[in-house]
Amino acid sequence: MSRSLLLAMLTAGLFATALSTVALAQAEDDAPPSGWRPNFVTRVPQAKMKAAFPKGATVTGKAMLGCVADKGGRLVDCKVLREDPVGQGFGEAALSVVGYERIATKDAQGASVEGRPVRTTLEFLAPGDANPDWVRKPNGAEIANVFPKKALDRRVGGKATIRCKATVEGFLEACRVLSESPQGMDFGGAGLQLAPQFRMSPKIRGGRAVAGGEVTIPITWEEPRGAAPINTTSIVLDPPWSRVPTQAELAAAWPKAAAGEPFGQAALRCVLMKTGQLRSCDVISENPRGKGFGKAAQDLSKLFMVNIGPADAKTFKDYKIDLPFRFRDPAAPEARKLTKPRWIRTLSAEGMAEVYPQAAAKAGVASGLGAATCAVTATGELADCKPARETPAGLGFGAAAVEAVKLMRMNPWTREGDTVDGLTVTIPVQFTLDVKAQDEPAAPAGKPG
Template identity: 65%
Template sequence: MSVSMIVLGVPVLSRPLVLGLMICGLSLSSAHAGNDDAQTGWRPQFVQPVPQAKIKAAFPKTATTSGKALLGCVAAKDGRLVDCKVLKELPDGQGFGEAALSVVGYERIKTKDRAGASVEGRPVQTSFEFLAPGDANPDWIRKPTGQDIANVYPKVALEKRVGGRATIKCQVTVEGFLDACKVLFEEPEGMNFGAAGLQLAPQFRMSPMIRGGKATPGGEVTIPIIWSEPIGVSTLGSTPVVLDPPWTRVPSQAEVDAAWPKGAAGVQSGQAALRCVLTKTGQLRSCDVISEAPRGKGFGRAALDLSKLFQVNVDPNDRSVRDYKVDLPFRFRDPSLPDNRRLTKPRWVTTLTAEGMALIYPEAAIKAKVLSGRAAATCVVTAEGRLTNCEAARESPAGLDFGAAAIKAASTMRMNPWTKEGDTLDGLTVTVPFQFSFADDTPAEPVKPAQGGQP
């Protein structure tokens, strides 16, 4: 008998980084950063945006809300975009496509690609957003410093004295935190600049998107980051820095709420990041505040107090543990306001083995000769990353105890309880889908010979 299970999850991310003194830079880009031609992989380089005054003046007179439009154009020899057509507009019928066509003539791209070839005749997509009066998109409150960016310089790139760049794309929460970040582009490949860009995400802070006069989640930001080639560089030290170790204990949400600084009156949210030494017992010590926003409100001090509550399971005899530091991000929210935390991509630390799944495959399904089924369990996450108070959310086929099997499976699993963005998962609910399959490996009974000895 063999049983298999598929559970949706994301592996824990952990990787060494080295500090360096580099000249690095970043900026906020337009929506063009992820615009690759699907067939050639060519990425147009926009060098002249449409002036904001022109965008504002082109807002459709009949429109009642902010809107967007996507155009498909052809690159001209001089970098202009010509023969443009409206590919998509949102919302439809309010004139945003025509507005985009009226301003695209101000935009320019580089006339040659990175290989030096002319871009004339190549397809280009470009998008525009038109804001209604009173609306606003996310804007910078805090960006990592050059030193912050240098601190996450990829070790392999530093050793080879290679510069690089990466572009990450993130959602902006209602508090202005960056969330659900992903790598759009990195070069050169294999040097981990994309992962380094993701490591910087907790140190950004933006004003939230404003729609209809209210702060709204869902704003999107694309951030290109450049690491200049290290020339004549000496490192600050050889101690590797890791992000997102597999925590076995983190602060509960009640403990995070209790750490809200008294000096933060009138502030709705804040963030901080620490760099700590990982001890051989799996605890953190000698923590330094490497970023804090807003400054002077006590969020760095609150993070230092909470750092004592973190724990990692380590082998005390592993001498390499003494050579690691941990970068630890924190997000703080006014405890009197609604809890806006979200659990989107759990990072599983422990899942059930095939042997364990064999023990919980429903007997009712086996008796009914049903060899596969699906189910989901909805559970509450603890500060240790365990799943508790689980209930069956769905099962198929019904009535064969697949829901009960999902509850048993979920109760043995554990996820990393602290997010890469700086939130505890304590108290959040998660629905975990399972797919069960069963194979009867019992040998078939031999065919009995027919009467008379003939097969």
């Protein structure tokens, strides 16, 4: 396994005196069009939000206000920019409570924010509704255990803010880095490494758990202090797996002690051997505890394999892998979704040229779009592919897309801890014909020697 395939390697140095914190912020993007993002230091108290809920409203609603910051960080001259749903009083409700909010009086560069435009979005929850909230979050030691190597070497602390979607089960998915500081120290990557260890209560609307709730999570790593030894073994994130458990094997591993539980979570830290197998897997996260999910994950770890070539094995060093698992009751309806495939193998430009549809080339059409829908196997291969759509129609771009994706392969285990086995994916393929290459005359044949 070459170093280029070791994605986001982080040092697992743990300082006994390092303090780390994680919080939960509202997920709305309050940055105005200018791109300046205010730092809210005080939000409207929940009791005030509840009291301001419009009397005529029947559902959860929100309103976006456009305001101006005064020198004390208050929001003044506010106007309603948007409300949803319209006509139920959420704009007026937001205006009645926005006075409780405060932003930092200076920006990141130390300049006063007085007179700057500020947007704020206020959401009013209907009775019985709720937004995602903490069920489990990594503790200080777990956060410190992914302290980025660059930052450890320089003994500097840092911050990262990640934004994720909370699933119906309360898992986090589709996480991305919103910000990190200082830049170039990998604190954003460290935040993403922690994502599988979070659990949220689901978003509740109309008395039902629904997907789609977004959460913004600021995480702080304080400057390391003391002279505690540093563990320099690198942690590998999301390696290119060659084998992972199938969906049937995951279902068979559902713990008997978890009867009645809808789902569970576990995360392991394992040693990666030269053979590509895992050993010495320790449970670093389990929820709910005492239901057997950690033991089930350890049993399944024997089914994982990373493809390590002979050349890589010669220079192989000690690596550890953080391996997340999502467990779902096998008797429940399928709830997995493929949010963002991680491609290990794609088609080269030369290969794309070879499958360019001849009908389109003969018609002088230099570009087109085709899409193929495929089933994904436990190894990340694509099978049973069929044309899904094509533009322009009737020139073979759909069939060409099927040919193009046959050699593609995705990482079969997701960053969130799911197998892709049995899922379906629709892959759009953009085709462009190299007209210059088509027009160039063939090189003259050389004389035999």
